[in-house]
Amino acid sequence: MIQTILDALSYGGLYGLAALGIGLVFGVMRLVNFAHGELIAIGAYLLIVTIDLGLPISIGIAVTGTAILALLMEFSVFKRLRLAEPSVLLIASFGVSVFLQRLYEVIFGALPLSGQIAPWMTGVIEFGDTTITRGSVVTIGLALVLLGGMWFFIEKTTLGLQIRAASSDFHTARLLGVRSNRVIGAAFVFSGVLAAAVAFVLVTQRGSVDPLFGVNITILALVGTVIGGLGSLQGAALGGFAVGTTISLLNSFLGNYRIYTYTWLFILVIIVLLVRPGGLISNKAVKERV
Amino acid sequence: MSLLNVKGLQAGYGKVHVLFDGNINVESGELVGIVGPNGAGKSTFLGAIAGAVKASHGTIEFEGESIRSKNPEDIVRLGLALVPEGRAIFTDLTVNENLRLGLTGRREKSGAQKAIEEVIDLFPVLTTHRNYQAGLLSGGQQQQLAIARALVSEPKLLMLDEPSLGLSPTVIQDVFGVLSRIQEKGTAIIVVEQRAHLVMSIAARTLVIREGQVRATLSREDTQDEAKLAAAYFGTGEDLE
Amino acid sequence: MSNDLLPSSQLPGVTRFQWQQLLGPIFVVVIVAYAASSVSASFAFLTEGTLALLVMVLALQVLIGNSGVLSFGQAAFAMVGGFASGLLTVPVRIKENVLDELWEPLKMVNMGIYPSLVIAVAIGAFLAFITGLFLMRLSGLAAGIATFALLMVADNVLFNWRLIGPGPQVMPQVPKFDFIDESIAIAVLTMFVVYLIGISRRGRLLRATREDALAARALGASIWRLRVLFFTVSGGIAALSGAMYAHHAGAVSARDFYLGFTFTTLAMLVIGGASSVWGAVVGTILVTAIGQVLLVFEGGVTLGSIEFTLPNGVRGLVIAAALVVILIWRPRGVTGGKEFRLPFLSRT
Incomplete structure (x- = not known):
């Protein structure tokens, strides 16, 4: 019983980290980054490839590498799509995601x-x-x-304050002097660091990595982000946590019927988008930038 | 050299042009009003000067330097701050956090806390609410917060877009009283208003914008001249110069 | 807005029926299909599969190109269409042996390919209508995510529910088309339908609402109705594509229509240009051709004395890169969003 609860909490924490990573980037640029899964995958690859150097060095390389890849995505693709609609960004991130999956296959x-x-x-x-x-x-x-570290960074530092401001009203934040590229770059870097942490836990559990390593958790974390409220960072983390614990508990209690967990989760996503587009937790609406 | 000099400015959104001929000249410490009917292009004019709306033609010089192609985040650092229409404060953040965001656009990085304290002295109502969530403030308090936040960046020129919008007459008096005090401290101000009388009572000069063009310049004395006012405002008769 | 997937300036172009706009792409499809399928048996097989993909890209085009609503979920209807048409045509004996958990009436039913195609389209359109009633209240980002959720639900249900399909297994022994002509004819028919509904009064109205937010709001509920209509048509055509695929491959499974399928068809549409039938045709042919050339290189090619071998995965890599590059530099696709035009007939 204790183990069941601990499992649920650990899954919740893991999905919370993934959802927060997605939520950070969404907040500042209204991008739902499908390619977040490929950030998790590169973290896992780097860990496995460099583990012979010792765990601390390996973790250092994985965190740095993942953050760099996140920044690379921003500079090479998303920065060039600043004026695009969110749905165009969505397709682009889908493209980046598949591109990286195939790149990992090649490498x-x-x-x-x-x-x-x-x-x-x-x-x-x-x-x-x-x-x-x-x-x-x-x-x-x-x-x-x-999560504590991210909370401190978001709530207590100036850059964190700027990210919160840019997440709620990008236009006004810029009028006050908030440098858009800097804030977006920071969001990508931190989403990369969070992805590396998720990669560490996942690859330790599974003991292997393949090109599609990060797809599943990203899709579920996305569910958490939507349920928690796109654009709200606490909402994203809590939403991810809720999805993770729910899946873990359903796996423990539902037995064979758990195969339909996804169906209920995604129906819930559609209902939330229709009825409470601001998410179940946050009270903000999904506002699209004009 | 004037503080701000704008000539022949054209701006709009996508293919829709809103502003066709924006001209304004502001000296240091001056308070200039801009009036005009709804949809005349007043907000677009301010937005284009602040870099928030893309200008397609014309020149904008701030202290002799061309700023037309600059980003809004760079323009505010030069000392030109805009309080946008509808206040646009961050309702989820506290009053204090809103003010701290204003520091982003400051040129000097030292004395940040002192800058906030100096500004907040102008707005006694904010001092007692510093840790309140800004969304809980009344409309008038929010407007004062928006102005205070812009002042924290220590602008040489402060631009306000419809500060009276949605406020009751007594609150409007408060807000405009603050504007006079800001001007006394040496900050130049541009105020856009739909209510001409309000702005003309404190502005040395008031420009009239109609259909995307600056059509006339009125002096404070013209407040009494209803006919001239109406003519400038609604475009009846000749354009005044 | 510089990065506009579905541009406004193109709008007036496709308001009036022009024979060249319809017959041009059809001519190109027919010629390319016959030419490619005459090369070898494996090319004929590839061509047949590509025609099924073309129909799917047209399903996406009729929705995205006209309504501007992005959908990641149309593959769900292809999945349903493939399953429906497969179940209706697989011999009873096979179903009894392989799909033993299948619902009894479904086990017993058996019909020819063409009646099954009609029923598959009807089921796809019906499900699209029901889901569209809800989904088409959304737009932009929310629509993208909700339709993605729809794909997840369809995959989860069809991948697991053995009462209405093979579950995680493959449904075998689906009767195949006898001739390439059948797939070509279906694709041509689809092009007719998609072009005609696009230039119809409703199609023009729907495209107009994308341009003018104010007009869109004024029309309100009727926009929702128009979107549901186009979502339904798109769902029916997607189901047709899934059914074509089943009768092309001779087998069908849920994972044939999952993320990979969604990505490929969406990439084809965006690369070709989302706002025209011609864009759908060009994108499908272009992406397939690039894929084939790279496939040859993946197998190893000797040029002079040097042997090239591209590692596996390069095909997907290049197509994904092409999609992203197009979105950045030519968001209207290689056709620029224009319908087909003969050079010497062009008028502006």
Whole structure:
């Protein structure tokens, strides 16, 4: 029972991190970045390829590499589409996503690449009669630290304040002197860092990475972002958390019927978009920039 | 050299032109009004000067430097701040956070806190609400916050778009009283208004914009001359120069 | 707005019926299809599959090109069409052996390819109508995400529910078309329908509403009705495409119409130009041709004394890159969003 709850919390934390990464970029430029999954995938690839250098160095490389790729996306593609409508951005990010998937296939091959990243995470901890997995505890800890760090950055720093302002009204933020490219670049960098954290947890659990590694979690995190409220950062993180815990609990309790979890989740997405376009958690509406 | 000099400005949205011939000259410390009917191009005029609306023709010089192709975030750093129509404060953020955002456009980076304190002295009502969420303020308080936020960047020229919009007469008096005090401190001001009397009572000169063009310049004395006012405003008879 | 997928300036171009606009693309499709299929049996097979894709791209075009509403979800209707037409034509004996969990009446029914195509289109259009009633209240970003959610729901249901299909397996032994002419004829028919509904009064009205937000708001509910209509037509044509695919491949599964299919057909439309039938045709042919050339290189090509071999994955890479490049530099697609025009007949 305790393990079930811990699993739910760790899934929630993981999906919360992924959803926050998507929500950050959405906030400042109204881009739903399908290619967030490929940021997670490159993080996992970098971890597996460089793990022989030792875990700290490997993590450093993965975080840096993922952040750089996020910035590269912004500079090479999205920066050139500043005036485009959100739906055009959506197609472009779909294109970037497929482009990177195929690029990984060309570089690393279509087959999964295996590696042990942090074997100590797979063990269990015993408390008298109950045992819990180390992985879930570490994931929860990591999620708490990162969400706390992001909260501090967003709420307490000047750049964080500028990101919040740009997320709610980009136009006015610029009139006050907020540098649009700097804020958008920062959002991409932080979404990259969050993607690397998600990659670390996922690749430790699965022990391998393939070109489509990040697709599933991105699609589900997207659900969380919509349910939580596009454009609201707390909403995104909470929405992701809700989706993660729900999936985990359904997996534990529903047995065979869990195969239809996606159906209910995505019907919920459509209902939210129709009835409460601002999300269930946030009270803001999805405003499209003019 | 004038503080701001705009000649033959054309601007609009996409293919729709709104402003055809925008001209204005503002000296340091001067308060200039702009009036005109709804849809005449007043907001577009201010937006184009601030860099928020793309100008297709004409010149904009601020302290002798051309700023027509500059971004809004760079223009505010030169000392030209715009308080947009509808106030556009960040309702989710606190009053204090709104003011801190105003610091972004400051030229000097030192003395930031002092700048906020100096500005907030002008707006006693804000001092007691500094940690309130800005969306909870009344309309008049929000308007004062928007002005205060722009002042924090220490502009040489402050532009306001319809500051009286949606406010009650007493609150309007407060807001316009503040404008006079700002001007006394040496800041030049451009105020766009639909209510001509309001702005003409404090402005040395008032320009009339109609159908995207600056059609006339009125002095403070013209406030009494209803006929001249109506002629300038609605375009009956000859254009006045 | 410089980056406009669905430009306004093109609008007046396709308001009046012009034979060249309709017959030009049809002529090109017929010529290319016959020429390609005469090369070899494998080219004929490829051509047949490409014609099914062309019909799907036309399904996207009739919706996106006219209403401006982006949909990632039309593949859901292709999935339904493929399943429907497959189930109705697979021999009863096969269904009893392979699809043993299938609903009894579905097991027993059997008919020819053409009646099954009609029923598939009807089912696709009906489901599109029902879902469109809700989805077409949305536009822009929200529509993009909601239609994506629709695809996810369709995939999840059809991938798992063995009562109405093969579930995660492949439905085998779907009867194939006998001749390439059949697919060509269906594609030509679809082009007729898509072109004619595009220049119809309703099509022009719908395109006009995209341009003028104020007029759009004034028309209000009737825009929603028009969008539902075009979503329904698009769903029917998408189902036709799925059915064509099933009778082309001789087998069908849910994952044939998932993200890869969605991406390929959307890329074809955007690369060709979303606002015209001609754009759909050019995009489909162009993307297929690029893919084929690269496929040859992936197999290894000797030029002089040097042997080139491109690694697997390069095809998808190039097409995805082309999509992004087009969006940035030529958002109206390679045709510029124009309908087909003979050079010597051109009038401006």
